[in-house]
Structures are given as C-alpha cells and as structure tokens.
Amino acid sequence: MIDFFKESEKLLTELPMMRRAVDNLTARKIELAKMAKEKPAESKRKNAALDTNEKIYLEHCMTGRQIGFTKATIAGIESALEQLGSEDRAILKYWYVDHKSKEQILEDMHIESLSTLYALRNKAVKRFTMLYFGANL
Numbered sequence: 342m343i344d345f346f347k348e349s350e351k352l353l354t355e356l357p358m359m360r361r362a363v364d365n366l367t368a369r370k371i372e373l374a375k376m377a378k379e380k381p382a383e384s385k386r387k388n389a390a391l392d393t394n395e396k397i398y399l400e401h402c403m404t405g406r407q408i409g410f411t412k413a414t415i416a417g418i419e420s421a422l423e424q425l426g427s428e429d430r431a432i433l434k435y436w437y438v439d440h441k442s443k444e445q446i447l448e449d450m451h452i453e454s455l456s457t458l459y460a461l462r463n464k465a466v467k468r469f470t471m472l473y474f475g476a477n478l
Contacts, residue, residue: 349470352418353437359415366408373401421472429465436462 377397422430431450435441443455452458 345470345474346466349466349473350437352414352473353433353466353469356415356418356438359411363408363411363415366404366411370401370404370408373397373404377401417473421469424472425465425468428461429468432458432462432465433469 377394422433425433428450432446435446435449441449443458446452447455447458450458452461
C-alpha cells in the first residue's frame, strides 16, 4: 500500500530539484535539436540498428516528454500548495522546499514549541496530500 504522507513529503522535498531538471532537460533538448539533421524518414528496415540521426531524434522526443511530465508534476504540486492556507503553505515551504532548521521555522512563524510545529506540519502535509492525491487515502 502506498504511504501517501511519505509520497507528499518526497514530492515537496524534490520540488526545487524538479525545477532545475526542467531547465537541464530544456537545454539538452535544444542541444539535441542542433545535432539532428532532420526528422528521420519512416524506416522500412526490420530489426535494423538505428542510425545516429534516428537515435538523436528519439532522444529529442523522449526529452520533450520528460519535460512535459516534470512540468505537469510541478504544476500539480504548486496548485495544491496554492490552495492551502498561508500557514500550511509557509510550514511546507520552510520545512521541505527551503530546508530551514526547525529552530528557524519556530522563530519565523512565532511558534512556541517544537511539538506544536510537528503537529502543524503533520496537518499541513495531510491537507496537501488530500489536495494532491485526492480521497480514499
């Protein structure tokens, strides 16, 4: 069974890396476009090895799909975050995206105790999980 709470934490933690991945993949796609001479013609060969241009074209296409999937994932995460209240959004951003220390979050958000912070974090993750993954969790 999927632990949606953990999956939510993973998505939030990986958000900055996903944003960088889009930039890296986009740069890669541009380089592949420069390398490809033209779109390869439909091959009549069976079980024949792909030539270099065909390989470049296929990688270019796959990179485009990866960019689309990553952008859609980022958009889903950001949409769920935007639908949360400002306190939930701040806790999740500080904790998972910015990787601030617990002490810094306590200070920035004027929270009295670490146990209160953990309780608020757990509620925020649960709300995010519901918005991102839906019901029946």
